[in-house]
Amino acid sequence: MLTLIPTIIVLGALIFFHEFGHFIVAKLSGIKVNEFSMGFGPQILKIKGKETDYFIRLLPLGGYVKMEGEDAATSDPRAFNNKPPLTRLAVILAGPLMNFLIAAILLSAISFSSGIATTQVTVIPGEPAAEAGIRDGDVIYAVDGIKVNSWEDVVDRISNRPKEQVEITVSRNNTLITYNVTAKEDPDTKRGIIGIKTVVVKHSLSRSLQFGIQKTFWITKMILVGLAQMLTGKAAVDVVGPVGIFQIVEEAAKNGIFQVMYIAALISINLGLFNIFPIPALDGGRCVFIILEILRGRPIDLEKEGFIHFIGFVILMIFMIIVLFKDISKLDLIKWIK
Template sequence: MVTAIVAIIVFGILVFIHELGHFTVAKLVGIKVHEFALGMGPKLIYTTKGDTLYSIRLLPLGGYVKMEGEDEKSEDERSFNKKPVLARIAVIFAGPFMNFILAIVLFLTFFYFVGSPTTIISKVQDQSPAQVAGIEAGDSIYAINGQKIHTWEEVTERISKSEGSPMEITIIRDGEHLEKTVIPMQDETSNRILIGITTTMKKSLSSAGENALFAIKSIVRGILEFLRNLVGRKVNTGEVMGPVGIINLVGEVSRTGLLDIVSLTAVLSVNLGLMNLLPIPALDGSRILFLIIEMLRGKPVDQDKEGMIHLIGFGILMTFMVFITFQDIQKLFG
């Protein structure tokens, strides 16, 4: 029950923020919005203000903003299809954009309260590669292999990618820059490449902001790499997690604390924002692509043809979602 409640709250926040982006920009550019709905199915709670019906629906899955002339022909001057192309692109783009804004806020909150790892070393393990190289607690890592370091995540990333090759690490000690050659080692327990140092944690808004942006950058890079490998058949669909798998993950994280839920919600928000920007029929990215084509051609793509492409794309997405959900259930009870 707790898992279900937390999952509904998490998904509800993600969808609400996404649709709020569409809704807000639509209102700003003068588009008539018929409904702002959170959830699907029959209406549970609803009220009308001006031209817009605001509703919470029975099934806590998804949500939508219904705009005049978005999916049908309309001669209303306030309809979606009557607005300039750039205005329409802004309306569509605002949904994914708000997911990235949400992720920044959540990661900022997470790193501020947990503390952000800095480039200052708090501890050097005995007989570790770092100690052998002459690195000491209190040293600050300035650069690795000539490239300046800004965050601890960059330190761990460079060490991991070294694959054990010697690294030239520039440290700052008492205001002086010192060069140290470190040969990373592979930990037998975790199989990770390490040099035997621990970071100092710092609670500050600036460091939390830096780590929030770095976290989003890393997630985006990871998703794009995964999608590239998926298309190239270097990974299989078994590594894709659907709604059931995510709900199960939310349940596991909910037992570890509120801040971990905040962090997971941020990760999911980046995923939702980025996936929606992909040029896949029925998703925001595809709609933006059609609007760009319209801008280049000087005239819109036939609305019926575009609608059919989105409908087919939606059907494929739903089929894929059913397949992934079946896989999630097999993993859960297998």
Template sequence: MLTLVSAVFVFFIIILFHEFGHFIVAKAAGIKVNEFSIGMGPKLIQRKKGETKYSIRALPVGGYCSMEGEDQQSDDPRGFNNASTKARIAVILAGSIMNLILAIIVLSIVSYSLGVPTTSVSETIADSPAELAGIKSGDVIISINDVNINSWDDIINEIGSSNPEDAMKVKVLRDKETIDITLKPTVSEDNRVMIGIVPLNERSFKSAIVGGFKETIEMMQIMFNFIQMIFKGGVSARDLSGPVGIIYTIGEAAKYGFINLLYLMGFISVNLGVFNLLPVPALDGSRIIFILIEIIRGKPIDPEKEGYVHFVGFILLILLMITVTYFDINRFNIFGR
């Protein structure tokens, strides 16, 4: 039950943000929106304000934004198909942009909850090189091996790239006094160079927002690298996860608390935002490609031909999803649990 509730919550928020992005930009561009729905399936509540119907539906699995002339040609001058190319591109991009904004929001909440590690030392591990060399709680790391330190990531990078056989020079600030300390790092069982310090975590609105932005960018880089590996043939269907695998992972994350669930939500939202902009038929990215071709040609491609391309792409995506789901079921032993 926890897995089901958690998966519904995560997908509901992610898809709702995505569709709200399309909705708000379509409204701003003057495109007629016929309906904006929270949830799917049978209607529970519906109200009409102006030209748009706002509804809440029975199944809490996201929502949708229905625009005039989106899937079929419309004679309405305010239809999506009659909007300027810039407006259409903006509306399409808005969904993925909102996914990234959602990621920044939830990852900022995670950063605030956990705190952002600083260059100040909270404590030293007993009998570690840092404790034996005299580093104390409250010390601020200024430099390592003459390299200036500005963040906890700098500390990790400098320690990780150092030679454990060589002495390490650490400069700290203690009670407004600069102290030079020399120590010899140790190597952990998983082959990481360590000196044995624990950072002081800072909780502030500013640091949380910075942490949310930074984590989102890093997740985007991971996604871009993964996509690059796919095109290079370094990834097979066995390495991908479909709905079954994602739901399983959400359930596992939920077992470890709400913050872990939020972190995974941010990760999935980034993945959806980036993946949806790939130039693959049926995805938003391919719709943008068709609009760019329209700009170059000076006239739109035959809607029937474009629809056929998207239909073929949709079928291929469904086949991929079925294949990935099969591997997910075997990987996680779903029916054997």
């Protein structure tokens, strides 16, 4: 039960902020919100507000915001479907966008505390970089004529060139200087090294925020690339459900709070991306119908739209059950029983 707590906290927090995104934009847009619920199933707690009822339910693997007129016609001017299309689009997209924002905040907080690896370097005496003329405090500007944006870029480009000459351009006193450095081969990893170390900057708010945003975009890009590779058969299909997430968070919890925060950021980005896919019953599917309404100049019949979302929901539930059984089949049941 103790190992289950971090998972419930992580998933609960991410779902809360996702639904809060819908909720706050709906409220700001003057839409009547009847219910804000965390979880599914039987209610554990209910708080009755002036206009909105707030629920905590038994199953912490989801949540929802129930708006007036969201799935049925009504004459209430504050109903969701009686608002302009762009207003409804903003309400729907607010949930996934909140997930990306939370990921950026988490990654910024990690970098603020643990530090950011910069492209400013210190050199190891007697190693190729020092022998070529690179000095402590130099900032790596480009590798082989290609500008670098992060320490990871520097490492990737040099590590792929063992025993080869690498062109390193550094910035020193606002002057760009280029050196030709022959990379050594690391005896353990077989990757190229030139004897430089990054200068880590800690407790810089501006740099941490910039890093958090850049890292969020980078992770999003990598997820989309991986998805494209799975769809084209270039990579094995690997999808995890709640049980798989539980195992991942459990392992992360063993390595400290920062690892849990990083995993939470990854899950949040995945949650945001998954929800904007144009699949019925998801936020992206609802956006498709709003965009069609804008293009057609008139709304889609609510009953037809509701039926399509229902079919999408059933398919998603079947998919979730398949993923759940897949996750369970990977469990070491003997370990869990012990």
